[in-house]
Amino acid sequence: MAGTQRVYKARIRSTQSLKKMFRAQELIAASRIGKARDRVAMATPYSRAITRAVSAVATHSDVSHPFLVQREDTQRVAVLLIASDRGMAGAYSASVIRETERLVQRLESEGKQVALYVSGRRAIAYYTFRQRELAGQWAGFSDAPTPEVADEIADALLAAFQAEPQDGGVGEVHLVFTRFVNMVTQRPTVVRMLPLEVVEGVAPAGENDALPLYEFEPSPEEVLDALLPRYVRTRIYANLLQAAASELAARQRAMHTATDNAEDLIRTYTRLANQARQGEITQEISEIVSGADALASA
Amino acid sequence: MAQLEVDLVAADGKIWSGAARQVSAPAADGDIGILAGHTPILSVLRPGPVRVTPADGGAALQWYVDGGFLSVDSDQVTVVVDAVTEGSAAPTGH
Numbered sequence: 059m060a061g062t063q064r065v066y067k068a069r070i071r072s073t074q075s076l077k078k079m080f081r082a083q084e085l086i087a088a089s090r091i092g093k094a095r096d097r098v099a100m101a102t103p104y105s106r107a108i109t110r111a112v113s114a115v116a117t118h119s120d121v122s123h124p125f126l127v128q129r130e131d132t133q134r135v136a137v138l139l140i141a142s143d144r145g146m147a148g149a150y151s152a153s154v155i156r157e158t159e160r161l162v163q164r165l166e167s168e169g170k171q172v173a174l175y176v177s178g179r180r181a182i183a184y185y186t187f188r189q190r191e192l193a194g195q196w197a198g199f200s201d202a203p204t205p206e207v208a209d210e211i212a213d214a215l216l217a218a219f220q221a222e223p224q225d226g227g228v229g230e231v232h233l234v235f236t237r238f239v240n241m242v243t244q245r246p247t248v249v250r251m252l253p254l255e256v257v258e259g260v261a262p263a264g265e266n267d268a269l270p271l272y273e274f275e276p277s278p279e280e281v282l283d284a285l286l287p288r289y290v291r292t293r294i295y296a297n298l299l300q301a302a303a304s305e306l307a308a309r310q311r312a313m314h315t316a317t318d319n320a321e322d323l324i325r326t327y328t329r330l331a332n333q334a335r336q337g338e339i340t341q342e343i344s345e346i347v348s349g350a351d352a353l354a355s356a
Numbered sequence: 357m358a359q360l361e362v363d364l365v366a367a368d369g370k371i372w373s374g375a376a377r378q379v380s381a382p383a384a385d386g387d388i389g390i391l392a393g394h395t396p397i398l399s400v401l402r403p404g405p406v407r408v409t410p411a412d413g414g415a416a417l418q419w420y421v422d423g424g425f426l427s428v429d430s431d432q433v434t435v436v437v438d439a440v441t442e443g444s445a446a447p448t449g450h
Contacts, residue, residue, distance in 0.1 A: 097368070100368055100369035100370070101367065101368060101369070103363065103365045103369070103370045104365045104366060104367050104368075104369075104436060107363065107365055107427070107434045107436045108436060110427070110434075111398055111425065111427050111434075111436070114398060114427065114429075115398065204368075205367040205368050208367075271395075271396060272396045272397060272398050272429075273395055273396065273397040273398070274397075274398050274399070275383050275384050275385055275388070275397060275398070275399035275400065276384045276385050276399075276400070280384070280400060281398050281399070281400055281425070284400040284425055285425060288424075288425075288436075288438075291367075292367065295367060
């Protein structure tokens with residue numbers, strides 16, 4: 059009988075230490091998420107300026123650029139998956155991986171070969187465990203990406219997009235990441251990165267608006283040449299930041315739920331332990347009473 | 357007097373913004389100076405110093421940029437740079 063009490067006590071103790079850990083993770087995520095959202099805000103002026111400039115070139119000149127046209131010479135496509143480095147974030151990594159798998163299946167059913175680029179240790183582990191080949195992998199920054207790692211990823215993808223077909227050149231670049239909608243909702247999202255579709259911020263010219271006649275220095279082609287890689291870079295950086303904010307929000311929520319569940323478990327086990335203790339006392343009393351009865355009647 | 361609205365932004369944040377009298381930057385074909393009323397232009401920047409003379413008459417501000425681009429549209433100047441250091445000299449170790 060003392061056995062069951064001891065078992066419950068041990069369970070309560072281990073659940074309590076788990077609860078402390080969940081609580082700590084929740085607080086860490088909560089404190090970092092503000093910083094992650096600040097970073098999203100800090101990166102906005104730059105990406106807005108770039109987007110506006112790209113739209114200006116696109117609307118005021120009719121130059122073409124390799125980044126803007128569909129490649130016909132290759133069936134290979136690149137998919138970049140942005141997931142997290144650590145778990146304890148609920149379904150965050152799982153849902154973005156599932157979205158990727160769906161995209162890969164769709165692309166393969168269209169007769170394309172998919173080259174996977176993966177960021178985040180969780181997703182790398184998922185694919186290496188299944189012995190799927192990865193064209194590129196990055197890890198170690200998922201909750202605080204810097205412009206440098208975004209550059210590194212962008213360089214790899216741009217190089218693949220510009221490579222010859224026999225060197226593994228790709229005709230399209232897709233991006234799967236988690237968009238931070240708000241603290242409660244984060245949505246796995248697929249975007250086609252290359253060839254580019256510049257749609258943001260292009261306001262249709264009104265009847266009386268004279269379009270500003272831009273001068274391009276040194277030439278529209280060269281301006282576009284300098285702008286478009288930067289545009290791709292900022293898009294990747296912005297999406298990494300979105301993913302980081304989503305990861306932290308998902309982790310905070312998952313850890314909050316885990317803490318609540320641990321509290322529930324502790325409550326249940328405490329009740330059970332009390333019951334066991336009471337049962338033990340009752341049994342001891344009835345043993346003593348029946349022993350005394352036996353002596354008296356003897 | 358007409359003024360320029362200047363924004364100097366890098367990938368990880370806004371560096372400076374405000375009203376200015378004059379902006380000079382290392383454009384692709386040679387240094388470019390911009391005053392109010394400049395024609396709309398989009399230019400690639402070489403590595404070099406960007407100088408901004410604030411409208412309130414303060415001392416000219418100067419940064420060394422690693423490249424980027426500049427756009428001017430109805431007195432709205434946006435300088436977008438990759439990497440930036442305060443001062444006019446190229447950072448050592450480059």
